[in-house]
Amino acid sequence: MKKLLFALSAASAMVLVAASAQAQDKFKACFVYVGSHTDGGYSEGHDHGRQFLEKELGDKVQTSFVENVAEADSERTFERLAREGCNIVFGTSFGFMDPELKVAKRFPKVLFEHATGFKTADNMATYNARFYEGRYIQGQIAAKMSKAGLAGYIVSFPIPEVIMGINSFILGAQSINPDFKVKIVWVRSWFDPGKEADAAKALFDQGADIVAQHTDSPAPLQIAQERGLHGFGQASDMISFAPKAQYTAIVDNWGPYYVERVKAAMDGTWKSQQSWEGLKEKILVMAPYTNLPDDVKKMAEETEAKIVGGWNPFTGPVSKQDGSPWLKDGEVSDDGTLLGMNFYVKGIDDAIPNN
Amino acid sequence: MEILVAILLTVATAATPLLIAAIGELVVERSGVLNLGVEGMIIMGAVSGFIAGYVTGSPWLGLLAAIVVGALFSLLFGFMVLTLATNQVATGLSLTLLGLGLSGMIGAKFVGVPGPKLSNLYIPGLTDLPVVGRLVFGQDPVVYLSIALTFGVGWFLFRTRTGLTLRAIGDSHGSAHALGISVVGYRYLAVMFGGACSGLAGGYLSLVYTPQWTENMSAGRGWIALALVVFASWRPWRVLGGAYIFGAVWIGQLHAQAFGIPVPGQVLAAAPYAATILVLVLISRNKRLTMMNTPASLGQPFVPDR
Numbered sequence: 187m188k189k190l191l192f193a194l195s196a197a198s199a200m201v202l203v204a205a206s207a208q209a210q211d212k213f214k215a216c217f218v219y220v221g222s223h224t225d226g227g228y229s230e231g232h233d234h235g236r237q238f239l240e241k242e243l244g245d246k247v248q249t250s251f252v253e254n255v256a257e258a259d260s261e262r263t264f265e266r267l268a269r270e271g272c273n274i275v276f277g278t279s280f281g282f283m284d285p286e287l288k289v290a291k292r293f294p295k296v297l298f299e300h301a302t303g304f305k306t307a308d309n310m311a312t313y314n315a316r317f318y319e320g321r322y323i324q325g326q327i328a329a330k331m332s333k334a335g336l337a338g339y340i341v342s343f344p345i346p347e348v349i350m351g352i353n354s355f356i357l358g359a360q361s362i363n364p365d366f367k368v369k370i371v372w373v374r375s376w377f378d379p380g381k382e383a384d385a386a387k388a389l390f391d392q393g394a395d396i397v398a399q400h401t402d403s404p405a406p407l408q409i410a411q412e413r414g415l416h417g418f419g420q421a422s423d424m425i426s427f428a429p430k431a432q433y434t435a436i437v438d439n440w441g442p443y444y445v446e447r448v449k450a451a452m453d454g455t456w457k458s459q460q461s462w463e464g465l466k467e468k469i470l471v472m473a474p475y476t477n478l479p480d481d482v483k484k485m486a487e488e489t490e491a492k493i494v495g496g497w498n499p500f501t502g503p504v505s506k507q508d509g510s511p512w513l514k515d516g517e518v519s520d521d522g523t524l525l526g527m528n529f530y531v532k533g534i535d536d537a538i539p540n541n
Numbered sequence: 542m543e544i545l546v547a548i549l550l551t552v553a554t555a556a557t558p559l560l561i562a563a564i565g566e567l568v569v570e571r572s573g574v575l576n577l578g579v580e581g582m583i584i585m586g587a588v589s590g591f592i593a594g595y596v597t598g599s600p601w602l603g604l605l606a607a608i609v610v611g612a613l614f615s616l617l618f619g620f621m622v623l624t625l626a627t628n629q630v631a632t633g634l635s636l637t638l639l640g641l642g643l644s645g646m647i648g649a650k651f652v653g654v655p656g657p658k659l660s661n662l663y664i665p666g667l668t669d670l671p672v673v674g675r676l677v678f679g680q681d682p683v684v685y686l687s688i689a690l691t692f693g694v695g696w697f698l699f700r701t702r703t704g705l706t707l708r709a710i711g712d713s714h715g716s717a718h719a720l721g722i723s724v725v726g727y728r729y730l731a732v733m734f735g736g737a738c739s740g741l742a743g744g745y746l747s748l749v750y751t752p753q754w755t756e757n758m759s760a761g762r763g764w765i766a767l768a769l770v771v772f773a774s775w776r777p778w779r780v781l782g783g784a785y786i787f788g789a790v791w792i793g794q795l796h797a798q799a800f801g802i803p804v805p806g807q808v809l810a811a812a813p814y815a816a817t818i819l820v821l822v823l824i825s826r827n828k829r830l831t832m833m834n835t836p837a838s839l840g841q842p843f844v845p846d847r
Contacts, residue, residue, distance in 0.1 A: 373795075379755060
């Protein structure tokens with residue numbers, strides 16, 4: 187009996203050792219989301235990236251995620267992940283920046299990546315996508331397609347990312363129709379279908395016939411569809427919600443970046459950096475151009491090709507809202523100004539709310 | 542004029558879910574029970590309504606499912622606080638947390654698919670009338686239902702014997718019990734009515750307001766409904782007034798922004814709350830009347846002696 191027990195325990199110990207050895211072989215990549223992994227928008231976009239990573243690297247990598255993490259309370263989440271043996275941690279929301287940086291300093295052997303922020307360390311890199319490139323194309327389409335010469339723009343919070351998007355959109359529109367106008371409504375939420383729908387109705391009621399958005403739900407597009415008007419999807423292709431209303435959408439595509447960085451971390455070539463890629467690197471892609479006449483579609487594709495070729499929508503001459511010059515003819519804005527953008531360009535009748 | 546009609550149409554849509562949930566909670570509180578689970582019941586109604594509507598293709602069946610699930614979900618609360626006499630505040634809060642989590646799990650497969658939408662009323666001739674046509678005859682059916690519900694609850698509470706009994710239970714469950722009234726039985730029915738209303742409000746969100754399912758799509762409307770009941774001093778028509786003021790100021794500030802009126806964003810965002818509270822507090826400033834309308838045994842557990 188004793189012998190049997192001994193044999194059994196020895197066998198189970200061996201299994202345990204084997205299991206832990208196997209676990210150690212796997213590289214652990216951990217993700218922290220501000221929303222739920224099925225929010226249908228921003229966080230889900232990151233989760234698609236995580237799934238893509240698992241698919242590409244297969245057995246070599248083990249991923250996990252923590253969702254619905256409040257930004258102010260995120261430090262303990264990052265600390266826990268670092269303690270639990272994550273090799274690389276991706277924090278996917280702007281507000282994770284400071285808590286993540288603090289934890290990164292305490293765990294120098296763990297690698298950290300932070301989306302949309304600007305603070306780095308030896309073991310903490312940042313990454314972001316040049317969403318404004320897609321918004322320039324949207325602005326051009328809006329100016330071509332709007333009969334009223336007026337678009338509505340639904341926005342969340344007055345942070346640089348959002349202001350940059352509005353500016354790029356109006357620059358695109360002005361390149362087609364210099365008198366194009368945009369009406370802006372702040373709903374002060376990233377995600378509230380009801381509020382977004384109300385904002386879309388208000389903008390349409392005031393004469394806009396196209397709506398763009400920097401909030402995450404497909405509700406504005408549904409309203410556009412209902413009224414026989416049009417709009418643009420955000421973060422993911424929303425065509426199924428508005429098959430007749432969506433012209434195109436900016437689609438987040440984080441997967442290839444995650445694969446590249448995790449591979450680099452695995453073979454030891456990972457370095458801290460500030461990555462800000464765009465249409466060219468396919469970190470953002472345009473959903474198919476639909477419901478558009480051929481010439482507008484062609485124009486959109488040409489602009490997209492131009493941007494992929496290296497042209498920046500923030501190329502002068504561009505004046506600020508008050509008419510003072512910002513970019514000289516041919517001058518291209520530096521990334522720092524864009525990432526800290528706190529002013530409108532000429533042609534926008536709105537005041538940036540102070541946060 | 543055109544724009545005014547457009548604004549009024551959207552105000553009704555914004556006010557209706559608040560009104561329905563608040564009217565349900567009003568009945569619950571009039572019976573002396575405080576259910577802080579409104580938000581959780583709304584979101585359960587939203588997810589089940591959407592799924593039923595999506596699977597059957599009928600928004601009406603979706604609304605029905607929302608009502609049934611809302612009522613069943615509230616039974617959980619009822620069993621805890623009425624049969625087991627647990628703390629109502631804690632149990633209500635747990636119901637909200639449970640609802641928010643559970644709905645996310647149930648609905649995970651239904652994120653990102655468009656659902657059926659309940660269409661607006663259209664009566665040839667009447668709906669085409671200028672100005673009043675669309676306002677009076679062109680809303681979605683639930684808007685009319687919500688007003689009928691307010692009328693029905695007002696009539697029930699203040700014009701029927703059963704309503705009087707319900708209010709008596711809310712004021713003094715001990716006395717009601719001594720008179721041989723089934724306090725717990727009445728309260729079970731009231732809680733289920735509240736659950737059914739919250740469920741309907743949720744179904745309205747996912748089948749009429751924005752025909753889609755997304756996690757947390759109730760976005761705090763349950764809490765606004767709860768506040769409306771208190772600030773309206775437990776009177777149905779004041780709840781209706783409060784819900785419409787809230788909706789009107791909310792829609793109004795969106796239009797003000799689109800018109801480019803330079804008001805700080807925070808002021809605009811706070812305006813619906815501030816205006817609603819101000820108006821309701823002003824009309825409820827008669828202390829004696831407010832005291833009379835406040836259910837005296839609200840929130841107190843009741844254990845019948847056997």
